Amino acid sequence: MAAPESGDGNNGAARMVTLISSDNTRFEVEAAAASLSQTLQLTILDGGGGGGDGIPLPNVDSATLSKVLEYCIKHAPAAANGGAPNATAVDRAELERFDNEFVNIDQSVLYSLIMAAHNLEIEGLQSLVAKKVADMIKGKSPMEIRRTLGFPDPTPEEQAEMNAHMLEYGWAYE
């Protein structure tokens, strides 16, 4: 994993922190990347997570955590620059491409990603996954929404309710 930022200049190398997932896998990442999480930021500022300690994250499993960290590492340089001023259009387009591909995932992974983003309070990731789910709903009929989001087929009474609703707001289905 490339580290283009030289960090705060401690011994010339970026400061690393260790995160421990719920199934006891250890992940070592740059402090700048982990600090995208509001939850971790304070601990890291206090000097936690360094050396052999590690920060335990009992709510996040290793598969999800590696996915989350992939996002953090990609977005950390842009966040460190404060976003706009230095970022070229190419950089931004590249991030956008990455984001689009990043959320192109299985629904169970998406679910754990949503929960992890909220637990760790990573603002960018939160809005990214929320937008993904919103896009899955947009432009579809109720039946399609049910299928896309993995609902079981409706029971007869559910179907009746659905029809009644569609009758009430007919224009919304034009």
Add this chain to the structure above:
Amino acid sequence: MAGTRRAPERRRSFLIDLPEEILSEILLLLPPKYILRCGAVCKALCNVASDHAFLLAHHRRQPPRRLFSFVRDVGDYPDDLGLVDYCVEAVDLRIHDFRSIVRFTAGDYDCLEGNSPFAIHAACDGLLLMSFKRLLYLCNPTTRQWVSILRPALRHNTVMGLYAHGSSSEYRVLYCRHNHGKPLFFISTVGSEIERGIPLRSARAQGAKRATAAAMAESSRAAVRHAGLEIPEDLMADILARMPATSILRFRAACKCWHHRTKDPAFLLTHHLCQPAQPLFCSRLNVKDQDAFRMGHYCCLELEAVDLPPRMVVRFKGIESIQFNLLAVHGSCDGLLLLSNLDAHFVCNPATRQWARLPRLPPPHACRIAGFYAHAASGKYRGSLPTQRP
């Protein structure tokens, strides 16, 4: 329990497992049409999508649209039916696009001769209180739903406002009607048809004009009381901080809770920081009080701040005209000025035009003020005096 009884192949959507606040965050990103569709998808989504707080939050995220009300035949009825579709349209300033908000169909053309049969009386939380041919309706342009409202009857009443009643989350209409030249104010809850009069405080032995003023003040106080409950404290402070000082001072008279709120030092500081910076420029003789000036009793001194055009900041009245040379500004902090004239020091607040004389200070010619600052812990302001060298 239900899960264990179900067949294993019967899947569950991950949406159902999401906490409600995350679900509502996702739904907030959807256009209104799909929020409505979500209502048909399943119970859990329907519950979130029809929650009052959620709908209000969703409404606030929508771009503002200016309402234009005019009559336009938008229907395609055959001419011999004599039907016209009237519509109210909103213009979206960002895309220069008209959007139809409400439509009515009626059977005659008389409105085209002049007066529009439409009137929009009030709006609140994205709902419109409007009338068509003197019949009142409450419309929700987003869901295209409407209810007919029987009270107030427009023939006798004038609508003053529509507001959300905080504790009951009902919508209420404030209106007035004239009774032997005196205005009477009433409130009715949308959908209930019951009207409640607002008693006037001081209608006794006063001219009709005074009574009107009192009634207006009373009713606006009532509206404010309700409206104040609805808007969160911090949002309210945010709005007030953007208003000019004179409006803030006027608000204090409107109701008690606003009075307290606008007197809070933290708020005043925020408000001051929102104001444009005014470098102090000069003091000069003001000749507005010409009578007093001619009589030789006193003159007025004004301190002006540079802002185009110049604004009066402080006014002093002195016994002798020579005193204006001795008006001096020693320091400023949070919009307060520390001033002195010939015989005393003053702290002035130019925004509220209030001032206080500083006690227990040596006279201005005998000391020099080094600084003026806010003492954080006590919230008091302090001036620092250097050791004096005569």
